[in-house]
Amino acid sequence: MAGVDVGGKESFSLNLYPMLDVFSILIVFLLMNFSVSGESAEVSANLELPMSSIKVSLDSAASVAITKNEIVLQGGVVIPLTPNSQDVVEAYKKDGQGAIRKAYDEFKKLKAQNETLKNRQKNLGLSNSDVSTLVMQSDKTIPYRIIKRVLASAQQAEFISWKFAVQKRDVN
Amino acid sequence: MSGFKLKKRKQVATAFDVNVTPMLDLFSVLIIFLLATSVFSATGETRIEVPFLSSQPPPKQEELDKTPEKTVNITIDSKTVKYQQATTASSAIKDEIEVPLTEEGLDKIQAKIYDIRKENPKFDKVTVFTQAEVSYESLVMVLDTVRELKPGRAPIPFPADYKMPVGVDPSNLVTKVVLGNVIFAD
Numbered sequence A: 001m002a003g004v005d006v007g008g009k010e011s012f013s014l015n016l017y018p019m020l021d022v023f024s025i026l027i028v029f030l031l032m033n034f035s036v037s038g039e040s041a042e043v044s045a046n047l048e049l050p051m052s053s054i055k056v057s058l059d060s061a062a063s064v065a066i067t068k069n070e071i072v073l074q075g076g077v078v079i080p081l082t083p084n085s086q087d088v089v090e091a092y093k094k095d096g097q098g099a100i101r102k103a104y105d106e107f108k109k110l111k112a113q114n115e116t117l118k119n120r121q122k123n124l125g126l127s128n129s130d131v132s133t134l135v136m137q138s139d140k141t142i143p144y145r146i147i148k149r150v151l152a153s154a155q156q157a158e159f160i161s162w163k164f165a166v167q168k169r170d171v172n
Numbered sequence B: 001m002s003g004f005k006l007k008k009r010k011q012v013a014t015a016f017d018v019n020v021t022p023m024l025d026l027f028s029v030l031i032i033f034l035l036a037t038s039v040f041s042a043t044g045e046t047r048i049e050v051p052f053l054s055s056q057p058p059p060k061q062e063e064l065d066k067t068p069e070k071t072v073n074i075t076i077d078s079k080t081v082k083y084q085q086a087t088t089a090s091s092a093i094k095d096e097i098e099v100p101l102t103e104e105g106l107d108k109i110q111a112k113i114y115d116i117r118k119e120n121p122k123f124d125k126v127t128v129f130t131q132a133e134v135s136y137e138s139l140v141m142v143l144d145t146v147r148e149l150k151p152g153r154a155p156i157p158f159p160a161d162y163k164m165p166v167g168v169d170p171s172n173l174v175t176k177v178v179l180g181n182v183i184f185a186d
Helices: A017-033 A101-123 A144-156 B021-037 B061-066 B103-119 B136-147
Strands: A002-006 A009-013 A063-066 A070-072 A078-080 A133-138 A161-168 B043-049 B070-076 B080-087 B095-100 B125-130 B176-179
Touching: A017 B021, A063 A144, A101 A144, A133 A144, A133 B043, A144 B136, A161 B136, B043 B136, B070 B103, B070 B136, B080 B103, B095 B103, B103 B136, B125 B136, B136 B176
Parallel strands: A063 A133, A133 A161, B043 B176, B070 B125, B125 B176
Antiparallel strands: A002 A009, A063 A070, A070 A078, A161 B043, B070 B080, B080 B095
8 A cells, every 4th residue: 555645635545456466367267167067966965975086077967866864866755774774674675676666666757757858859859968867976885785776776767877976086 | 557657868757557446346247257157066977887688689609709808897895806807708717806995906906907908999898796785985986996097007098980988088997887786686
């Protein structure tokens, strides 16, 4: 801050150049990292994803979240887990092949919706969006026993492609 | 541009002062806009495939024998990881190692897959079998090993005619990871 005596009156002028420098650097940084690649996928708050060195960012898609207490499907359907996340509650299991009845029914519904969407896109001459892939968001402590049940349920509803959500080590 | 003096023959002081306040206002608005709209994504994804039951008959053994390809299976236990390499021509194991489920152990497995890729740049698929008690964190650790190259290993480019799957980083060690034991879960 500089004081200058002009005609007997004191005036103050603030040196804004350092601030301007900082702002310029900040703008350049933000522009370099600016991404308009659509919406980022939402991650459930009740789970901790494992760390990974994967560089590909998670796209939004229909997702399944497995927390320590429950499995939450895209439509809001909740499947409770037994204490210590050992398995799904017995009543929800499907006979044979290890699938979860409720999850299987939900995936079937989703598959039917996707087929309708695909047909509409085809009729309108639009390019097909990738709706056949599901996102798995699982807490890092969840045993594969439960993950496998979800995968088997989806597989029987003809979903065979998955994106496993992870926490990136290098954020970009 | 700050105010400065121009030295002339007669020491006449001439000061220039650019008014930077409007520029500062503009920068402030721009910064707020960029901060509000940017997507700083800390969540990543790794693509997985699950085998699909098909009614088509499997390829004939004679055809597989003509052009045998290497197959790699990885089995994850709660404490160890087993690497097994065979060929499509024969199910007999050609190479096998079992390592602890640690960064060092997994590095040895990546070295094996890296050697196969160097030998055959088209090699792109690894099948992972996971035991029931293995945590999601351990599974992701192994998937990382299979896909993401450790520092010091240069990416091996895929051939020009290779069809890269959607959503996969081309610098990955392999592009297809199949979870083998999903069907008939216990």
